[in-house]
Amino acid sequence: MIKSRTRRRLLIAAGLVGGAFVVGGYFFYRPRDRLRLPEGLASPKGASWLTAWLRIDAGGGVTVAVPRQEMGQGVTTALPMLVAEELDCDPASLRFEQAPVDPVYANATLMADGVPFRPDDHSWLARLARVSQYKVGELLGVQATGGSTSVRDAWEVMRRAGAAARAMLVGAAAARWGVAPGECRTELGTVRFGDRSLRYAELVAEAARQPIPGDPALKNPAQYRVIGSALPRLDVPAKTDGSAQFGIDVRVPGLRYAALAQCPVFGGSLKRADADKAKAMPGVQAVIELEATSTSAAAVAVVADRWWRAKDALKALQIEWHDGPNAKLDSAAQRKLYADLLDGDEARTYESVGNAPLELAAAKQVVQARYEVPYLAHATMEPINCTALVKDGYCDIWVGSQSPTLVKWLAAGPAGVQRDRVRVHTPFLGGGFGRRAEMDVVVQAAAIARQVMWAPVQLIWSREEDIQHDVYRPMAMASFRCALDAQGGIRAWHNRVVGQSCTGDFTARLQPAAASDLMKDKTTAEGAFDLPYAMPHRLVEHVLVHQPVPVGFWRSVGHSYNAFFVEAFLDEVAHAARRDPYEFRRALLAQAPRHLRVLDAAAQKAGWGSSLPPRTGRGIALAESFHSIVAQVAEVEVGADNALRVKRVVCAIDCGRAVNPGIVERQMESGIVFGLSAALYGEITLKGGRVEQSNFPDYDVVRMAACPAIETHIVESGWAHLGGVGEPGTPPVAPAVANAVFAATGQRLRKLPLRLA
């Protein structure tokens, strides 16, 4: 214990020294001006960019450069709304483009969120760590979409951009009229002075010559007209009539298609493939062997004039693989290892308050239980794909990616060109959920394109390749011990979790030299070490384990399993204390008013306590993630055949304030259905080093008939508490359903997916 605490302090100290250098460096280099115009922004005729973030077109349209990728979460609407508010333009004039790759569009919030401190920790240490990481993010300049950070990261800069552009337009009008800018006002895309007026489109050329003001005045939130409205999404029409372009829809002249087979055993390699037979098949143009890299598995690809021909030809290759060192890996052995590690001596402390071990040893009654979840695939609807062209020393990449900056960095090597000669084109993502933060398909497509010089190649993974070569949500196991106090509250809490590190694995894939176990990965224990409940003695630990199965970010990451563990176990503790699970949580949240309000809202709207038909139960769960607080009540009916039917989910969220309440509501629905698929069906298992599942028939997800009615209620707590919405809907649903199953049947399910005996 003492040893690990000392080590923790050393690590923090080391981090701070690093941070101090970065902060020093930041002031030395001067802050990046996040409004400056990046090079190479294209302008149609008569249009001009006012800052990096918006352009006013000749017809009066306002085109916003959206720095995050649209994967369903609504960023191409929510972020333009921030600009429109301060620009004072008609929301009907809004258009969007995905921003090009440039450090000005970096996501620094994502880095700052990664530090292993509780979100409510505002100590100088936590603040310094966050500021340092934020600056690292700015210096690295990585555009990344994830961690439910898009609105939070854009909140300052994109409102500021709108305000700066407005000031430039006013300045241009004032100069033309020879009046003081302060005497002009704006109104829905028009500058006015007395009875004179000029539309923004008439002023844009002159406005573009005005200096960009560094610190334009921002509106008082009470004046908001666009922010806070349920503006319809700008991308919905194109996504209804089939015209929306995803990565897989990219069509460039001379396009060829590639299909591939990857070594089914993790870490294996190619033994032999019969290229001649495949090459003799119609349309086949090349067979390309791809060696394993830190980023991608060993594979053989076929390039043909049609994708289905390339895929057919894979069979003719009659590939043989070297299984490598992991041929014996299977789920049963992993479960045994994890269970042993739960009982072992090695663990990293994520939170230690009071003396939980001592209190538990002295307690008369200790509630204890073990929980577990399996690996999960992402199964984005759009199969993994990437289009690449290597020509004239340049590499063009078309890919739906959560990080176009990483695409630029990672494609250069395999394409054999300089980084600054990689051009990244970013269409819509047909689902991301963390999967499209990975660079495997980019590296493969670039390597293939390098060999098929002069012709663009679209590499598409089959669904089977996707399910069997994902980076998985980690399998995890947890143990809990809890002692109650005399009043029926919690006196001591000890929670230990075993699993792999997503951040560690991700780093090892992208930059093996930078991978290290020294830094604690916050994601492994998030949702376990940062609980809002009153627990005077608590110890939360994580045991890091390395496995050959690649793991990665999966919608809500560590929260996706820790919320299930914590909230289902808390239900057990409530029952052990002979308390209603909702009232029990209420008592533990006396010092957490925001959490309490959200919990109350969900319980009241769900009719908590009212009677239900037989074999039907209600379960409640609460989880804070990505700076938002979400509570859900699930109503579950258990059929005569023990089938679970989730009839209704009532959801309450406090994300501070909603920039677009319509989008928040739909993200809650989305997160709930995603989490429900994992709660009811999701399971990736291993045998002989291979994933046993391969496609939707054996990796099923919620469909219409299994989808509950969902109600969302937004609890407002102010703009100062802005939180994310893409992920926070997911964590509470599995425990809410598990707790409802207990209420309906008296059976406590401690393993996902939920199956009644």
Next chain:
Amino acid sequence: MPKLNVNGAERDVGLEESAPLLWALREDLGLTGTKFGCGVAACGACTVLVDGKPTRTCVTPLAAVAGKTIHTIEGASARAPWPAVHEAWIAEQVPQCGYCQSGMVMAAIALLERNPAPSDADIDSAITNICRCGTYPRIRKAIHRAAEALAKGPR
């Protein structure tokens, strides 16, 4: 080499009879609105109407559609329920990532053509497509909304 009747036009793609319809649409006819999702007819992303019936094209060889009328999302406006479905989809703000929506819209059009007033149970059994963004509650509302609009007749 079969000719295809797609969205009201005769098209000669010059492919063998065993070629899958999905890829002929996407790669030879440039109709990329119809999506590849699973390749085993399990997810419905590739749904088009063949003589008005919702059909999963990833497992449908060209031979199976010879002489039949095909409508993809690009030609959906030729089907009577389209304006109501299109409007309802926008009013309910259904799509998120949007990838599965062409298949969903085509399945919904097929449902409304044969059952102008579907119940929730009818929707459950007709819409078996997968959406990973979880737009199901919105799709259900949009289908009901479209059915109501259709019942009121053309405006």
